[in-house]
Amino acid sequence: MKAGTAVKERDTEQEAQQYKVFPILFAMLLSGFIGLFGETALNVALTPLMGLLQVGPTTIQWLTTGYLLVLGVLVPVSGLLLQWFTTRQLFTASLIFSIAGTLVAAMAPSFEILLVARVLQAVGTALLLPLMFNTILVIFPIEKRGAAMGLIGLVIMFAPASGPSIAGLILANFSWHWIFWISLPFFLISLVSGLMFLPNISKLTKPKIDVLSIILSTLGFGGIVYGFSSAGGHGESGGGWSSPVVIATLVVGAVSLLLFSIRQLRMKEAMMDLRAFRYPMFTIGLILIFIAMMMLLSSMLILPMYMQQGMAVSALTAGLVLLPGSLLNGFLSPVMGRLFDKFGPKWLVIIGLVIVAAALYMYTGINPGTSLGMIITLHIVMMIGISMIMMPAQTNGLNQLPPEYYPHGTAIMNTLQQVSGAIGTAVAVSILAAGQSSYLKGVTNPDSPEQKLAGFTSGVQNAFMFAMVLCLLGLAISFFVKRVKVGKHATKHVGH
Template sequence: MKTGPAEDQQETKQYKVMPILFAMLLSGFIGLFGETALNVAITPLMGKLQVGPTTIQWLTTGYLLVMGILVPISGLLLQWFTTRQLFTTSLVFSIAGTIVAALSPSFEILMVARVLQAVGTALLLPLMFNTILVIFPIEKRGSAMGLIGLVIMFAPASGPAISGLILANLTWHWIFWISLPFFIISLVCGLLFLPNISKLTKPKIDILSIVLSTLGFGGIVYGFSSAGGHGEGGGWTSPVVIAALLIGGISLVIFCIRQLRMEQPVMNLRAFRYPMFTIGLILVFICMMIILSSMLILPMYLQQGMALTALAAGLVLLPGSLLNGLLSPIMGRLFDKFGPKWLVIIGLAVVAIILFMYTGINANTPVGMIVAMHLFMMVGISMIMMPAQTNGLNQLPSEYYPHGTAIMNTLQQVAGAIGTALAVSILSAGQTGYLSRVTDPQSPANQLAGFTTGIQHAFIFALVLSVIGLVCSFFVRRVQVGKQAGQGPMH
């Protein structure tokens, strides 16, 4: 269909951008909402499905594992299948998984449903990024990516609070029944308005690369998730964790060497030759580690250290997450106008200051102050994520878009697994170290003090990450329109 640059430009103008964005963003929101919505239902589900904590954690670990395996090969899929084929397949998996989950009578069937849901989300996320890069010119991408930022940040953050409200009035099945109509609306809207926008090159499929990618990224995600308390591994000294990390690490090294030697790699690592893409990737990686480790340890302290309910803890974090979502499109417009550099520097400075304040958190810290600190931290995050991500992807030539989005989304999954595992380990080490120095470690006062010390140490870890990110941010420069990536993907 595409025969020349003039026709490409004409076709660009004919895209029904708003319906396409609506279909992508709605399905993305519900998919990512489902990623965390089940978290607050974990405890009641253990009783209802008659399984232990190690087994029930597979609902989270299995989801992360499927994402870690499928997202890396999404660049290949984007070159083999049309936009409509991938979107439809993604929504069919999501709808099937949601229906199966809503009807699940047992843990095994619910586990199958979670895998189906993860396949749908893993296919959708890279497709969403790639579509935005193609249908928007480079000078307008910030605003569009800001809307994606709204979805990626607000959906998982709102999951626990919304599902907490559902569980207070209905059964856990309704978490899925309520999601179902939104997926169906997205599918219908996509079928009506979404054109085939990607260029199919159908590169040779290298089975060994796919195997290495699966073992590599799957092993790393599973190993860190298990070390951080998910799955059956449990702890860094577990043979399962050590084996998973070793196999994952070795497979990844071989995978990377192989990709650099191939003419048509599954994941084109030559994208790292573009410095703004690499710096953007580092900043996004650090940001995801900070966000996901904070989203884990802060609710833990609100519930265990300050005796709030799960719903109350979710509501404490909701204003910051909501503000972050609302600010993402605004930051996108500021990015389009002023570029990324000062947005990112100011954002990381704000995050570093708030994390420094978090290192002094204790049981007497007013809840209102925690809400305020979280609000400011999420404002800072909104200034970092989208500008760093968009500026990095803008520098890539159009043929690298599928690979760039695959690398970016894959490393976000890896960052989440690594960040949460390290945060939990540092928390545990800080708590153990404190209790080993007191005379009565079993007393409630010492237990609380030990837990508080562990939490503070975990925030020191996040603070160090933010300082590293702040140093990197000074090397960010705006990618100029018409340079590096050319004048946009369709030219």
């Protein structure tokens, strides 16, 4: 038996060396970039779209909420899909959904058709993200994974961040349909590249499909994402925490998640194997990513909102102010990957959290007189810090998992990233609103524009204070980070 295992391992290593790594990465990263770009590109267009499609703010918000909801529901099932379908099948299906959604959106005459297109796009992105992580884990040896994960980091951080800026430029010169027409050829190039060079790299175990697990996962993650998205919706579209729909979906979501977790731990072949949490670095990495995503996405919502409403700058200017930091973050991600391969995660993560905490502390003093130069500088500093946290925490965590846990680990990590985005933005908007109303209660003339602006400023400062507290919590946790030792034996004993 041992001799057979050794031969198998040697064959696997030889296969790993034969992968055409560059074209595989190109196909995955290009389609991932365009998919994630589409996630945020439409945000800038929501206000003009309300007039063009003749719908209200509550309805238009579904273009974002619907997209997040599909990701929240489908990404948890991805661990199962990775074990049932080949790499090529999943990649092709993902690109077909993305291309179909983009084409329908580019020609959409009405809100309903555009919403269907967004759902198709989200299915494509939900299939692609876990597949991308899983492929990297299989085709790269552990000592080179940092640099490869850094490239994924470039895509995951830079694509959504560049969406509003690029879309702002498109909207200044063309109709909103061009956001999708411009994306289409890139998806087609990715599909051709994938069909030419992508081999089947995952091992198919075809575990039993447990329908109850899928239902509980859908209700659980769907309920949480929808509940938080509705509670923290923009302006009038926010359902608020007291809304019966928000309370009901959050309760259903929480109860379903609890039942889902209990069921997964009791099953012999779990849909999403939560035993991955027995590996301490995976769990710590997950918590740090959760915190980093909450800080990032809440500030990406609050900053443009304040610049447009509090400082009276255009949507395009607000997008461009955030572009240098987002660009730098994307380009630094592979650099951090190489530093991680060389020095390990601990000090990168600790220094990153200190840098982010300092930037957020400065943001707590933001006011209408703050210069755009200052906001750009602080955003650049913050994004440098985020790049030092995300990739090292992610790679170190996944490195500790044995190969049979890769599909489950990537599914858990991608799911929590979607959930953290919904929670982070909802809580930030709620803190902003609460701070605004408590300020206005204490003034004699709450209806005057000066006091309204001061109240809004106070709410925004409170939202940044919340992000800073989160960051300090992450800093305390980061001292427990340890580098995962390279070598098969290193992961075997943990958690058994």
